[in-house]
Amino acid sequence: MEEPVRPTSAAVGDALRDVAGLGGFFVLPGTADTAGPRRAASFADGFAERAREVNRRFGTSEARVGVSIVHLGLAARLWSPLLACTVLHGIVPDLRNLEWVxxxxxxxxxxxxxxxxxGELPDMVTAVYEQVAAPLQELEDTFEVKVAQRLLDGNAASALVGSAAVLLRARPEARSAVIRLTRDLLNVGRLVGTGSITGPDLTFRRRSCCLLYRAPNGGMCGDCCLSGR
Structure with missing residues (x-):
């Protein structure tokens, strides 16, 4: 089978800039969109420092809390532009080789x-899944503290559905495609069994907890398995 013709870098960049207009976690610039000095530290080192900063901010010394929260946020920053570009532009961006801004x-x-x-990938859903699973796994292999694998899987699922819900509200005309892709992704790889979609607008109940509740200045997320709803 012939390799599908890849979109040009300019076309991918245009798609990423368009979805960045959705705000927040949908922003993912490439080198052509940035200026200034580049960080010398590795992506993994940068993650560890951000996890420690989360612990300081929330007033906890439990290292796995910071690791989990930064992991959850990073997953959302990966899923958001990925889902939006896939659904709105028919392009699955390559999310390898990342760095902190x-x-x-x-x-x-x-x-x-x-x-x-x-549209030309033999298994588009798996291809989308791997764009997030691979960088997350690369980071997880460097963690200095043990965090339960299913907790991390739940983080990825929670970020997926949360990102999809934001996209759904921003672009209601893409509702069917957003919901279909989200449901399909929850049946792939480590996302299987992580939780359930509980409503038509992609409300979600995960089967694990991100540990934010364990911090003195923390709380429970809306999709937490420990919440009473």
């Missing part, structure tokens, strides 16, 4: 953006 929790690509045509 300065001292923030934002991320960017280390190179000009690349991607593949969603």
């Amino acid at each position: 300065d001292d923030t929790s934002a991320i960017r690509l280390q190179r000009s953006p690349e991607g593949r045509p969603a």
